Each structure stands twice: as structure tokens, then as C-alpha cells.
Amino acid sequence: MTAGPARPAELPALEADHLCRRFRGVTAVADLSLRVAAGARFGIIGPNGAGKTTLFNLLSGELRPTTGSVALFGRDITALRPYRRAALGLGRTFQITRIFSDLTVLENLTLALHGLSRSKLSLLRPWRSYRAKMAEAADLAASFGLAQRLAAPASDLSHGEVRELEVLLALALKPRVLLLLDEPAAGLSPAERVDIQALLTSLPAELTLVMIEHDIDVLRGVVDSAAVLHLGSLVVQGSMRDIQNDDRVRELYLGGAGAHAPAIPPPGDPRPPAASTPEAGAPPEASPPPEAGTPPEAGTPPGRAGAGDQS
Amino acid sequence: MTAGGQAPAGRASAVEVPLAGPGLPAGRGTRLALTALRGSRRFGGPVAAVAVGIALVLLLQGNGFASTLVLDMLVYAIAAMSLDFLGGYAGLISLGQAGFLGVGAYGVAIAEVHFFSPWAAVGIGLGATLALGLALGVVAVRVRGVSFVIITLAMGQVLWGLAFQWVGLSEGDNGIPLTILPSIGPFDLNDPLTLRMTVLVVFAVVALLLVAFVHSPFGLSLRGVRSNETRMAVLGYRTGLHCYLAWVIAVFFTGVAGVLYLFVNQLISPATMAFSQDGLLVIMVVLGGLRSIWGPALGAVVIVLFQQELSIYLDRWQTVMGLTLIAVVLFSPGGLWGLVRAAGRRRDALIARLEARPGKRGGR
Amino acid sequence: MQQFIAQTLNGLTLAGIVFLVSSGFTLVFGVMRVTNLSHGAVYLLGGYIGYSVITATHNFLYGLAAAAIGMGLFGLLMERTLITWLKGNEMSELLATLGLIYVIDDVSLAIWGGSPLTINLPGVLGGSSTLPISGIVYPNDRIFILAVSIIIALGLYYLLRRTRIGAIIRAGVDDREMVSALGINVRLVFSLVFTLGALLAGFAGVLGGTVLGVYTGGDSDILLFALAVVIIGGLGSFEGAIVGSLIIGLIETYGTAYFPAVAYSILFIPVIVILLVKPEGLLGKVNR
Numbered sequence: 025m026t027a028g029p030a031r032p033a034e035l036p037a038l039e040a041d042h043l044c045r046r047f048r049g050v051t052a053v054a055d056l057s058l059r060v061a062a063g064a065r066f067g068i069i070g071p072n073g074a075g076k077t078t079l080f081n082l083l084s085g086e087l088r089p090t091t092g093s094v095a096l097f098g099r100d101i102t103a104l105r106p107y108r109r110a111a112l113g114l115g116r117t118f119q120i121t122r123i124f125s126d127l128t129v130l131e132n133l134t135l136a137l138h139g140l141s142r143s144k145l146s147l148l149r150p151w152r153s154y155r156a157k158m159a160e161a162a163d164l165a166a167s168f169g170l171a172q173r174l175a176a177p178a179s180d181l182s183h184g185e186v187r188e189l190e191v192l193l194a195l196a197l198k199p200r201v202l203l204l205l206d207e208p209a210a211g212l213s214p215a216e217r218v219d220i221q222a223l224l225t226s227l228p229a230e231l232t233l234v235m236i237e238h239d240i241d242v243l244r245g246v247v248d249s250a251a252v253l254h255l256g257s258l259v260v261q262g263s264m265r266d267i268q269n270d271d272r273v274r275e276l277y278l279g280g281a282g283a284h285a286p287a288i289p290p291p292g293d294p295r296p297p298a299a300s301t302p303e304a305g306a307p308p309e310a311s312p313p314p315e316a317g318t319p320p321e322a323g324t325p326p327g328r329a330g331a332g333d334q335s
Numbered sequence: 336m337t338a339g340g341q342a343p344a345g346r347a348s349a350v351e352v353p354l355a356g357p358g359l360p361a362g363r364g365t366r367l368a369l370t371a372l373r374g375s376r377r378f379g380g381p382v383a384a385v386a387v388g389i390a391l392v393l394l395l396q397g398n399g400f401a402s403t404l405v406l407d408m409l410v411y412a413i414a415a416m417s418l419d420f421l422g423g424y425a426g427l428i429s430l431g432q433a434g435f436l437g438v439g440a441y442g443v444a445i446a447e448v449h450f451f452s453p454w455a456a457v458g459i460g461l462g463a464t465l466a467l468g469l470a471l472g473v474v475a476v477r478v479r480g481v482s483f484v485i486i487t488l489a490m491g492q493v494l495w496g497l498a499f500q501w502v503g504l505s506e507g508d509n510g511i512p513l514t515i516l517p518s519i520g521p522f523d524l525n526d527p528l529t530l531r532m533t534v535l536v537v538f539a540v541v542a543l544l545l546v547a548f549v550h551s552p553f554g555l556s557l558r559g560v561r562s563n564e565t566r567m568a569v570l571g572y573r574t575g576l577h578c579y580l581a582w583v584i585a586v587f588f589t590g591v592a593g594v595l596y597l598f599v600n601q602l603i604s605p606a607t608m609a610f611s612q613d614g615l616l617v618i619m620v621v622l623g624g625l626r627s628i629w630g631p632a633l634g635a636v637v638i639v640l641f642q643q644e645l646s647i648y649l650d651r652w653q654t655v656m657g658l659t660l661i662a663v664v665l666f667s668p669g670g671l672w673g674l675v676r677a678a679g680r681r682r683d684a685l686i687a688r689l690e691a692r693p694g695k696r697g698g699r
Numbered sequence: 700m701q702q703f704i705a706q707t708l709n710g711l712t713l714a715g716i717v718f719l720v721s722s723g724f725t726l727v728f729g730v731m732r733v734t735n736l737s738h739g740a741v742y743l744l745g746g747y748i749g750y751s752v753i754t755a756t757h758n759f760l761y762g763l764a765a766a767a768i769g770m771g772l773f774g775l776l777m778e779r780t781l782i783t784w785l786k787g788n789e790m791s792e793l794l795a796t797l798g799l800i801y802v803i804d805d806v807s808l809a810i811w812g813g814s815p816l817t818i819n820l821p822g823v824l825g826g827s828s829t830l831p832i833s834g835i836v837y838p839n840d841r842i843f844i845l846a847v848s849i850i851i852a853l854g855l856y857y858l859l860r861r862t863r864i865g866a867i868i869r870a871g872v873d874d875r876e877m878v879s880a881l882g883i884n885v886r887l888v889f890s891l892v893f894t895l896g897a898l899l900a901g902f903a904g905v906l907g908g909t910v911l912g913v914y915t916g917g918d919s920d921i922l923l924f925a926l927a928v929v930i931i932g933g934l935g936s937f938e939g940a941i942v943g944s945l946i947i948g949l950i951e952t953y954g955t956a957y958f959p960a961v962a963y964s965i966l967f968i969p970v971i972v973i974l975l976v977k978p979e980g981l982l983g984k985v986n987r
Contacts, residue, residue, distance in 0.1 A: 084569070110571040124562040127555075135559045138552045139571035145580070150550040197571060428790065430797075474974050481734045481789050482934070485926050486974060489967050492923050496963030503960060610919040614797055621794055653805035660798030664791045665784055 035098040037062040037201050037232035038083065038114075043092035045078050052078040054256040055092070060201075062097070063229055067243040067264070068236045070253035071276060076236050079253065083234070084116045084203055085109045096201065111140055115199030121190045123178050130174040132189060133161035136196035164192050168223060191223065201232040240268075252276070369689045372682055379679075388539075395531040406531060406599045408639045409538040410592050415619040415631035417588035420545050422617070423625035424554060425581040426561030427476070427483050430613045431491025435586045437498055437608035439464045439593025444511035444603050445504060453517035457594055464590025468583045476578040479564070491613050498605040510604025513597050524598060534595050541588055545628045548584070557581055558626075615642075618660050623670050630672025637671070701835050706956050707949070712841040712910060714948025715848025719903035721925035721932075722855060722940045723896030729872035729935025730892045732789055733782055737796040739922025740803035741897050745770045745904025746913035747811045750818050753905075759821045767902040774897020778890050800918065808915060815914035818905060840909050847906065851899070852941060859937055868892060872935050924951070930970050933983020942981055 040058040044051070053075045060066045070076050081087040083094055085106040093102040101109055124132050137157045138144040152158065165171050168188045173181065178189060194202055224246060227233065237243050243250060244264065251261040252273050260270050267273055394405045414436050422428035442460030451459060471490055478486060498505045505511065516524035524530045548554050559567045560574050567574050597603050606612075615638060623634020638656070646652045663670055669677070724738045745766040753762035781799070785791045819825055820840045827838045859865035867888055871878045879885045903921075904913070911917065927947050932939025946969055954962035973980060 086565075106565075106568045107571050107573050110569055116569055118566070122563050122566040124559050124566065126562050127558060131555060131558070134552070135555055135567070135572075136570050138556070139567075144552050144556055144572060145577075147551050147553050148547050149552075150547070151552045151555050152550070154552070193566070193570065428793075474971060477974065477978055481732075481793060482978075484734070484793060485930060486970075488923070488926060489930065489970050493964045493967045496966070497961065500963050501960045609916075610923070611801075614800065617794070617797065618801075651805055651809060653801045657798040657801030657805065660801070661781070661795045664795045664798070668791070 035062070036060055036095075037064065037097060038234060039095040039098075040079075040083065041093045041095065043079070043082055043094065044090045045082055045087060046090045052256050053082065053089075056253075056256070056258050058251055058258070058261065060232060060234055062200075062232055064232055064249060065247040066232070066234045067247035067250035068234065068253060069240050069243065069250055069267075070238065070259075072238055073255070074238075074253040075256035076238065076253055078256075080116075080203060080236050084114065110197060110199075113198075113200035114203070115194040115197050115201070116203040117190050117194050121186050123181075123186060123189050123193065125179040126177065128175055128177055129165060129170055129181070129189060130158075130161055132178055132193060133164055133174075133196055134158075136193045137161060140197055160196075164196055168192055188223075195227075199231065201234065202227075204233065204235045240273075365689055369686065372686050372689070376679075376682060376686065391535055392532075395535060396528070398527070402531060403599075404639065404643055406534055407643065408636045409534050410595045410599055411616070411619065411639055412632040412635035413538055413541050413592035413595065414589045414616055415623065415635045416542060416545050416628050417585040417592070418616055419620045419623075419625060419628065419631040420548065420557075420588075421581050421585035422620055423627070423631075424549060424561065425557040425578055427479065427578060427582065428617060428620075429475075429487035429491075429582075429585070430484050430617060431487035431489070431494070432585075432589050432616045433608045433612035434491035434494035435464055435468065435589040436593040436596060436612075436616075437494060437603065437605075438467055439590030440597035440603035440607065441498060441505060441511070441593075442590075443594050443597050444513055447513060447515070448511060453515050454519070457517055460594050460597075461587070461590055464593065465583070465587050468586030468590075472579050472582040472586070476575055476582055488610075488613065491608065492610065495605055495608040495610070498608055505605070508605060510602050510606075513601045513603075516598055530598055534599065537591065537595060541591065542628060542632065545588070549628060553577070553580070618656065621670060622660060622663055624672030624676075625668070625670060627670075627672040627676070630670050633671050701833055702956075704830075704833060705835055705837060706952050708837060708841065708845070710949035710952035711945070712845050712948070713952055714944040715845050716903050716907045716911070717921070717924045717928055717948055718848055718852060718940060718944035719899050719906070720921050721928035721944055722852075722937060723899040724925045725929045725932070725935055725937065725940045726868065726872075726892055727896040728929065729937075730868055731782070731889050732787070733796075733893075734789065734793045735796050735893075735896070736793060736922065737777075737799040737803060738896070738900055738925060739918035739920070740800045740807075741770050741773065742900040742904040742907065742921050743913065743918035744773070744803055744807060745901025746818070746908040746917070747807050747816075747904075748901070749905030749908060750811070750816050750913055753818060757821075759818075759824075762818070763902065763905045766905045767898050770901025770904070771894045771898030773901075775890060775894045777897070778893035782889075782893065804915065804918060811913075813915050815912045816908070817912050818908035820909055838910075844906050844910065851902075855937065864891070924966075927966060927970050929980070931973050931981060933980025936980065936982040939980055939982035 036059040038058070038060040040056055043053055043056045045053040056075075056079065058068075068076055068079065078087065082089050085101070085104060085108075089102065093100055095101060096109070096112055096114055099112065101112065101114070104112070124135065127135070134151055134154075134157060137160055138151070138154075143149075143154065143157075162171065162174065165174055168191075170185060170188060170192070173185065178186070181189060191204075194204075224233070233247075235243060235247060247264060249261075249263050250267050252259040252267060252270075254276055259272050259276065260267060262270075391405060391409075395402050414432060418429060418432045439460050442463035443456045444460075446456035446459040447453065475483065475486055475490065499508060501507075516530065518524055522529065524533060556567070556572055556577050559570075559572070560577055564574050567577075593603075596607065619634035619638045620631040621634070622637060623632065624630025641652050641656060649655065667673055720738065720742050724735065727733050727735055727738075748769050749762040749766035751762075752765040753759055756762070777799075781795055782792060785795060820843065824839050824843050827836050828842075829836050857865075859869055867878060867883055868891075870881075871885075871888060871892075878888065907913075907917075907921065924947055928940055928943035929935075930943075931946055932941070932943030947966060950969065951962065951966050954965050958965060977983075
């Protein structure tokens with residue numbers, strides 16, 4: 025396997041080694057190996073049901089692999105729970121947005137800022153008296169146009185603002201590797217899309233970005249290398265140029281798809297047409313919090329029995 | 336908001352009066368109202384707190400029924416506030432809290448029966464509650480939501496069962512009377528007035544501690560866990576640990592309430608730990624208002640008043656209480672304190688509106 | 700030895716009553732995710748109604764039917780009002796049904812007073828007979844209760860495993876979204892399950908009234924048995940309710956007979972063990 029970007033990297037930021045995950049006999053991810061170099065902008069692409077969400081959850085620690093291992097900057101994190109991975113610099117967002125909807129924006133950000141500091145167990149000092157963290161929260165909010173919304177309950181935010189807050193929460197931990205699940209720009213107005221794009225491009229160069237997407241067009245211009253998944257296995261890994269010229273990928277994806285058309289299920293894909301909804305996250309806990317500003321595509325349509333990743 | 340100017344009783348109409356009121360210059364009336372509203376925003380809380388404090392001290396000076404009633408209210412308020420810290424903030428509603436109140440009380444009483452000095456007995460009572468909280472917490476915080484309620488209910492019942500059936504230790508249904516309270520030098524809890532003031536001070540200390548906890552990063556983290564635990568884990572929080580600490584704090588303070596309960600009533604029996612008592616504590620919290628430390632204290636006042644005073648005049652007070660709880664759950668999830676807060680918000684909105692339009696109100 | 704056999708039979712009888720109560724509780728939880736804390740109060744109210752009807756008509760079966768149907772209707776009313784109004788908020792449902800306990804208990808106290816009542820079975824059922832094994836003289840009412848609970852357990856099993864409505868209920872326990880996706884009237888299923896649960900509780904109230912008595916506080920006793928059962932067997936599992944009832948019934952009876960000081964508390968030892976080892980219960984499904 026060739027590492028995606030051309031950067032000379034001592035240790036890969038994120039490495040999956042022969043990952044395998046089965047659900048009750050169904051193999052969602054099969055013997056998958058990946059190397060993401062430090063500082064890369066890496067995409068993981070694949071049609072619905074390709075195993076992207078499962079892979080994502082294996083990387084973030086929501087799921088344990090059946091076999092195989094995950095390493096972060098050379099350190100084996102396969103057995104570590106999500107909060108330990110976060111402490112080591114692995115950040116993530118959620119497909120079904122997970123913010124603290126009954127807290128204000130400021131409280132959301134404050135929680136994130138205390139997450140990796142010992143002060144999170146502090147009992148007597150009011151959280152509002154942490155000057156540096158308050159300033160940091162205000163800066164974060166300002167970087168995304170949420171400065172006026174600090175006091176607003178997160179449940180009052182618009183869909184786009186919720187998406188922005190979601191990314192901000194992940195960034196507040198100053199991760200070294202950030203996993204972004206399924207188009208952070210999905211469902212946003214064009215203006216909000218520009219905001220997100222601007223933020224993604226303004227992220228520090230040393231931050232490794234792994235974006236998981238089902239629509240290959242979204243990744244164009246954002247990532248420099250990518251891996252393509254199909255039915256739980258790696259189809260190809262390389263630079264975006266290579267991937268767009270790859271015949272197998274064409275067959276999977278590009279057969280007549282317009283600029284913003286949803287991914288076309290490959291022939292032989294057993295799922296019904298309803299499967300064009302993005303797969304919901306890993307098994308049961310993925311049910312959308314009713315109070316959250318649930319993105320429209322996250323609603324589970326009836327009859328999605330076979331849709332999405334096997335869970 | 337009513338625009339009529341007939342009844343200047345409520346805040347809202349008091350402000351609208353200048354609109355219709357003849358003679359009074361609109362600008363001046365508005366300014367007056369604005370000053371009053373701002374004053375109430377700035378000083379309302381502290382003034383109310385001082386007033387309540389003075390009232391409590393005065394009530395506790397007397398020897399009559401009122402002071403006993405107030406003492407019970409304070410003891411249950413401590414238990415209810417700690418339960419809210421766990422249930423309201425961390426979202427872990429415990430239906431076994433009366434059991435831990437009993438452990439604190441029984442710990443002291445049993446130690447005294449076995450000839451420990453009163454102070455040592457207090458240490459044993461609190462130590463036993465803390466140890467039990469630390470041990471049972473490992474089991475309890477493994478689950479959330481409804482399962483947590485059921486598990487704590489089971490724990491409370493085990494404790495009740497021991498108090499009721501383990502006659503050799505607990506003297507069964509009769510309970511254990513307390514004969515001597517601790518004293519040191521001139522500070523003698525056997526003196527009723529000293530005891531009452533001590534209860535008041537302990538209440539104040541626990542309340543202020545809980546208020547501080549709630550506003551700390553730890554308190555915020557509990558709200559985060561309740562809101563979205565998965566997200567908290569990804570932000571680097573070890574959520575189980577946070578729930579565990581909240582549990583231990585709540586159990587320990589409930590044990591403190593238990594020790595005071597014993598001092599005040601000088602008797603502990605299984606009836607104090609029965610299922611209905613577990614339920615009463617939860618009702619105090621929900622009725623008073625989840626997620627506010629003062630709300631449950633208010634709930635304790637109302638319920639103890641109901642139980643000990645209104646029950647004399649109202650045979651079916653439990654029916655009233657049950658229906659009230661259902662009504663609160665259905666219509667006012669913030670409880671009594673939620674109503675107070677809503678009034679405060681309305682006031683703030685009013686201030687904002689008045690500030691927005693300057694004194695002159697010309698074209699109409 | 701004779702005493703042990705008698706105790707075992709007592710334990711099985713208790714298990715029968717506990718099963719009738721806990722199966723309703725667990726089905727309601729499994730299908731609707733409603734934790735009905737007032738389930739014990741419904742049991743007790745059923746016992747009181749049964750007592751009054753039997754006293755008035757001198758017919759045990761009328762009392763049994765009145766309690767079962769009356770409580771079934773009560774359950775239906777409760778589901779159509781309170782539970783529907785709360786729109787699936789689990790904690791609100793729990794708290795509201797907690798409030799309902801105080802109302803039902805207090806109203807019962809007002810009507811039937813505070814002294815314990817006993818329901819007597821008619822004719823030969825009120826007597827005793829000598830058992831073929833080891834010649835124990837054992838009261839017929841307990842044997843009757845045991846037999847009735849077994850018949851009802853079999854009936855419920857048939858209902859759940861062999862009928863269309865049972866298949867829908869089981870599907871509801873497994874995957875509620877699926878049921879609504881299949882175009883089944885979920886509201887109707889909910890009402891049916893809730894009514895069935897309350898009906899069983901009312902029925903059990905009369906049966907329990909014969910051997911346990913009808914008394915203030917009987918509701919929280921039976922509720923706690925039922926809660927222990929569902930933790931052990933697994934919330935929502937019908938088979939778990941059978942297993943759990945047997946465990947709880949036997950432990951409670953042996954405990955009272957042989958370790959009276961801690962009888963009530965050792966009841967919860969299996970509960971704690973299960974929570975530590977297998978939090979979803981013996982036959983429960985992993986959810987969350």
C-alpha cells in the first residue's frame with residue numbers, strides 16, 4: 025500500500041492494520057488496512073453500505089474490531105475507549121449531530137475546552153471564572169460566526185449553526201487527527217457551506233483530517249488523497265487524481281452521475297432504492313436524539329431494514 | 336400582556352399602566368418601573384435569601400410546633416437537594432435515597448448502642464454511609480435512566496429490609512432511640528437551641544457547597560452527561576467517573592441529613608426508609624424543580640408542611656400530593672422553582688423591552 | 700424434609716403470583732418502554748375490588764372477573780390518558796406513575812380502611828388435602844393458585860408464540876420502529892398490551908389476596924418483587940419473567956423460613972449479582 029500524500033512522514037498519523045468487523049455473521053469491514061500520513065487531508069469514500077460508518081466507528085473507538093488493530097502516531101489504540109483516544113489527540117464529529125442541546129453554546133464550548141484538562145473535576149470554582157477558557161470559547165465561536173449566539177441554548181440554533189458547533193466542539197480539543205463523518209457541509213445553505221469550507225481550509229496544516237463521505241464530488245478540492253471502499257473492502261487508495269481515473273471507481277461511482285447526484289448503488293447491490301440515505305451510525309445508540317436539531321437526512325425512513333451499514 | 340390599566344397588581348400591568356393612565360407622564364412611569372425591575376433583578380435573590388434566613392432563625396428560636404416543623408423541613412431539604420444534584424444534574428434519579436438517610440441515622444444510633452462516644456458515633460454513621468456509597472456506586476452507575484431508578488430502588492429496599500428484619504442489629508420495627516447527642520465544651524447539641532442552629536448551619540453549608548458544585552466545571556460536566564453522554568466521552572470525559580463522584584457526593588450528604596434526622600427526632604425506625612419515603616424525596620425534588628438546588632428545598636418545605644400540618648385538616652392529602660406530582664410532570668416540568676425562574680425571565684424580557692424604547696412614546 | 704417440600708410449594712405459589720404481576724410489567728416495558736411504577740398499586744386495587752365483589756355476591760369467580768376486567772379498563776384508561784399525554788418520555792412516565800401510587804393507595808385507604816383483609820376461596824378450595832408425596836397436608840388454595848398461574852403462563856406463551864397478535868407484540872419488543880414501519884396500528888398494540896398488563900395485575904391481586912392478604916403496603920411489596928424479577932430475567936423478556944419469578948419466589952420463601960433476619964435483603968442478592976455480571980438480565984436483550 026502506498027501512503028496517500030507525498031509528504032515524508034516518520035509515523036503515520038492514523039494506521040489501520042487488517043481491520044475486520046463482523047456483526048452477527050455479517051462482515052461490515054473486511055481485512056482493511058490504511059495509512060494516513062501526518063498532516064494529510066484524507067478522504068474515505070464509498071457508496072452506501074460500503075462500511076464507511078463502521079470503519080469510522082472502529083477508528084474513533086465506538087466499536088471494537090473483531091480482529092486487526094488501529095494505531096495513532098504509531099501507538100496502538102485498539103483497546104482504548106473513546107475518551108482515552110480523545111486525550112491522545114483523536115477528535116471526531118458525528119453524522120447525527122451530537123451537541124448538548126439543553127446547554128447554551130458557551131456551555132457546549134466550555135465543556136469541550138475542559139475535556140482534556142484536570143479542571144474538569146474541579147468542584148468549587150465556577151466554570152465562568154476560568155478567564156482563559158472563556159476567552160478561548162469566545163474566539164472559537166467567533167471563528168465560525170457564532171459569536172452572537174454564545175448565550176443561546178443550542179436547541180435554538182439553526183441546522184447550519186448546529187453543524188458548525190459540532191465541528192467547533194471537536195476542534196476545541198485541539199486534536200492532532202480529526203475524523204469528520206459524512207459531509208460536514210450536508211444540508212447547509214450555500215453561505216454556511218462557504219463558512220465550513222473556509223474553516224476546513226483554514227485548519228492548521230499539521231492537523232490530519234480524515235473525511236468520510238459517500239459523495240465523491242464533495243471531497244474534490246478538499247482532500248489530497250483518499251481510499252475507496254466497497255462492501256467492506258478497500259478498492260483503491262491513492263491521490264485523488266489516481267482515484268478519479270481508476271476504472272473500478274468509475275464503475276462504482278461515476279457512471280453518469282451529475283455534479284451533485286447521490287452516489288449510484290453499484291449493480292448487484294442488494295439494497296432497495298431507499299438506501300440512498302446515508303447510513304446511520306453504529307448500532308442502537310445512533311437513534312437521533314429527539315431534542316436535537318436533527319438533520320433531515322438523519323431521520324430513519326420506514327422500511328430501512330436493509331439500508332445502511334449492517335449493524 | 337394585558338394592555339388594560341385597571342389592575343396594577345402584577346409587574347406586567349404595573350408597567351402598562353402609564354400607557355392608559357391619565358395624568359402620569361408616560362416617560363416617568365416607565366423609568367420608575369424600569370428602576371424597580373432592575374432593582375429586583377439585582378437584589379431580589381440576596382434580599383429573599385436574607386429574609387428567609389431571618390425568618391428561619393426567628394422560627395427556630397421558639398419552642399413550639401413551628402420550630403420542629405422547620406427542623407424537619409431543613410433535614411429533608413438537605414436530602415432533597417443532594418438527590419437533585421444527582422438526579423437533576425447528572426440525570427440519575429435515585430429511588431433509594433431514604434435508605435441512605437437511614438444508614439446515616441442507624442450508623443449513629445447503633446454505634447451509640449454499642450457504647451461508642453457520641454462523636455465517634457457520628458463519625459461511624461457518616462463513615463458507614465460514605466463506605467456504602469463508594470461500594471454501591473460501582474454497581475449503580477453502570478446503568479442510566481430507568482434502570483438506574485430501579486436499581487437504586489432495589490438498594491433502598493435491601494437497606495430497609497435489613498433495618499426491618501435484622502432485629503439483632505436494628506431492633507426491628509421499634510427502631511432505636513437516641514439518648515445522648517454530641518457535645519464539646521460549651522457547644523452542646525443536647526441543648527435544643529444549639530441543635531436547631533446547628534441544623535440550620537449545616538443546611539446552609541450543604542446548600543452553598545451544592546450550589547458551588549453545580550456551577551463548577553464538574554457540575555457542568557454532569558449536565559453534559561445528562562444531555563449527551565456519548566459526546567462527553569469523545570470530548571475526553573470519563574463519564575462513568577463523573578457519575579460515580581456525583582453519586583458518592585449525593586449519598587454522603589444524604590447520610591448527613593440522616594444524622595441530623597436522628598438528632599432532631601431522637602429515634603430512627605424502618606418507617607423512615609420505606610418505599611413511600613423514597614418516593615416522597617423524589618416528589619420533593621420534582622415538585623420543587625429538577626436542576627435547581629433551591630427548588631428541591633422548596634419542595635421539601637411544601638411536602639413536610641403537607642405531611643405534618645395539612646394532613647390534620649385534609650384527610651386525603653396523599654391523593655392531592657400524587658395528583659400534584661402528575662400535574663407537575665404534565666404541565667410544569669420545571670416545578671415550583673421553574674415558575675419562579677419563568678417569572679424572572681419575563682421580568683428580564685420586560686426590562687429589555689423597556690430599555691429598547693426610550694421614554695418618549697409619541698405617535699400612536 | 701416435609702417442611703422443605705412445603706416451603707418449596709409455598710415458594711412456587713408465590714412465584715405464580717409474582718409471575719402474573721411481573722409478566723404484565725415486563726411486557727409493558729418491553730413493548731412501550733413505559734416503567735409503570737403503579738403496577739403494584741393496580742394489583743392491590745384489584746385485590747380490594749375482588750374482596751368487595753366477593754363479599755357482596757358470595758361468588759369468588761365474580762370477584763376474580765370484576766377485578767381483572769375492572770383493572771383492565773383502568774389500564775386502558777391510564778394508557779389512553781396519562782401515558783399518551785406524556786408522549787414517550789420515559790422518566791416523566793416513571794414519575795407520573797409514581798404519583799399515581801400515592802393516589803391509588805390513598806383512595807384505597809379511604810374506601811377499604813387500613814386493616815388487612817383476606818379473601819377466602821369457596822368450598823373445597825378453602826380446605827386442605829394430603830399430598831401423595833410424603834403425605835404433607837397442604838392447603839388447597841395454594842395448589843389452586845399454582846395451577847391457575849401455570850395455566851395462564853401457558854396461555855400467555857401460546858398468545859405470544861402462536862398468534863398473530865403475539866407475533867406483533869414480540870416484534871414490538873425486538874424492534875419498535877419495525878412494527879410501525881410495517882403499517883401496524885401501534886397505538887392499538889400499546890393499548891392492548893397495557894390493558895393486558897393491568898388485567899393480569901388485577902387478576903393476581905385477587906389470587907394474592909387469598910394467601911398473602913390484601914393490605915396497605917402490599918402494593919410496594921409486590922412491585923419490588925416484580926422489579927427484582929425483571930432485573931433478573933431481563934426487562935421486557937417474557938421467559939425471563941418466568942425464570943425470575945421462580946428465583947424470587949423460592950428465595951423469598953426459603954429466606955423467610957431459614958434466614959428470617961435477612962430474608963428480604965437476600966432477595967436482592969441475585970439482583971445485584973445479575974447487575975454486575977449481566978446487566979441486561981438472564982434472558983434480556985442488550986439495549987443501550
